[in-house]
Amino acid sequence: MAKIVVALGGNAILSKDASASAQMNAVKKTAKELVNFIKNGDQLIITHGNGPQVGNLLLQQSAADTPDNPAMPLDTCGAMTQGSLGYWFQNAMREELLKSGIDKDVITIITQTIVAENDPAFQNPSKPIGPFYTESELADIKSAHPNWQLMEDAGRGYRRIVPSPRPLEINEYRAIRQVVDDGIVPIVSGGGGVPVIKKDNKLVGTEAVIDKDFSASKIAQLINADKLIILTSVGGVFYNYGKPDAIELKKVGLDELQQHIDADEFAKGSMLPKVEAATDFVRNTGNPAVIGALEAVKDIIAGEEGTTIINENIVAVAK
Ligand SMILES: Nc1ncnc2c1ncn2[C@@H]1O[C@H](COP(=O)(O)OP(=O)(O)O)[C@@H](O)[C@H]1O
Numbered sequence: 001m002a003k004i005v006v007a008l009g010g011n012a013i014l015s016k017d018a019s020a021s022a023q024m025n026a027v028k029k030t031a032k033e034l035v036n037f038i039k040n041g042d043q044l045i046i047t048h049g050n051g052p053q054v055g056n057l058l059l060q061q062s063a064a065d066t067p068d069n070p071a072m073p074l075d076t077c078g079a080m081t082q083g084s085l086g087y088w089f090q091n092a093m094r095e096e097l098l099k100s101g102i103d104k105d106v107i108t109i110i111t112q113t114i115v116a117e118n119d120p121a122f123q124n125p126s127k128p129i130g131p132f133y134t135e136s137e138l139a140d141i142k143s144a145h146p147n148w149q150l151m152e153d154a155g156r157g158y159r160r161i162v163p164s165p166r167p168l169e170i171n172e173y174r175a176i177r178q179v180v181d182d183g184i185v186p187i188v189s190g191g192g193g194v195p196v197i198k199k200d201n202k203l204v205g206t207e208a209v210i211d212k213d214f215s216a217s218k219i220a221q222l223i224n225a226d227k228l229i230i231l232t233s234v235g236g237v238f239y240n241y242g243k244p245d246a247i248e249l250k251k252v253g254l255d256e257l258q259q260h261i262d263a264d265e266f267a268k269g270s271m272l273p274k275v276e277a278a279t280d281f282v283r284n285t286g287n288p289a290v291i292g293a294l295e296a297v298k299d300i301i302a303g304e305e306g307t308t309i310i311n312e313n314i315v316a317v318a319k
């Protein structure tokens with residue numbers, strides 16, 4: 001039985017239709033895939049992104065902001081998305097497990113991720129959140145939201161960006177480890193966890209969105225996971241992504257992938273955090289990490305899909 005941390009992208013939950021019913025349907029499809037790990041006998045720890053959801057929630061908050069009913073700050077919005085997405089995932093997983101005749105509890109743990117107050121990321125926003133805007137919408141968006149910073153997101157349009165400090169500690173990791181040992185499936189560190197700064201004995205929320213790939217890697221290390229699997233909207237990691245000579249990788253060694261990271265070859269805010277989080281896990285544990293498509297879970301379990309990053313010095317194998 002392997003202990004597997006699976007990280008899901010916020011874009012895998014929300015595509016075009018941002019209604020609760022559409023997102024719940026997407027989560028149901030995701031749960032159908034995830035149950036394959038449990039059927040395979042693995043211990044599953046689920047973590048998910050919240051980029052689209054927390055950005056949309058901020059827009060709703062600011063649209064209804066009044067002195068009597070003020071908009072909630074970003075850290076609280078992050079916690080709210082942990083609750084809403086956790087609720088959808090808990091029920092979807094429960095349904096799929098019951099269909100497979102498996103009696104297992106699934107719980108959401110509101111998770112706080114401790115970050116450094118002086119993390120340079122606070123001066124250099126990089127995390128895309130909320131909807132995508134076309135180039136022609138940019139002028140209107142900038143005049144409606146003069147304080148926003150925007151960035152082009154991996155060829156898919158422009159998005160608001162916010163600071164994304166690196167996780168130092170996961171405050172609830174011992175509880176997560178205990179729950180896993182008890183055979184429960186936990187949904188943890190949604191949206192990378194609520195970013196908090198340790199001040200004396202207090203955890204103080206801060207305005208940021210942590211990359212769930214980094215917090216997934218951190219949690220996977222803290223609970224001694226056998227594997228970290230990052231599920232997203234592409235089949236794997238490409239060299240020269242989007243170019244005519246793009247190569248999709250089946251297997252790559254730590255050293256070679258690090259050279260490509262150091263050469264700035266991966267897109268910031270999308271593939272770069274995934275390859276960095278995966279290499280961090282592989283380097284610190286010696287265990288493999290996989291980056292692959294959500295729809296390919298069965299093939300990923302069989303070792304036939306995704307890009308596997310291993311702690312060996314090999315020449316990359318293309319798909
Ligand atoms: N080198 C690359 N290899 C594969 N995908 C890449 C690469 N560079 C950028 N991407 C883009 O990164 C996207 C995945 O990142 P993102 O959408 O942020 O993930 P998620 O929301 O699932 O966490 C892919 O859909 C692809 O468009």
Ligand SMILES: NC(=O)OP(=O)(O)O
Pocket residue numbers: 008009010011048049050051052128190191192209210211212213
């Ligand atoms: N918080 C976070 O990493 O969200 P996405 O995966 O949706 O970008």
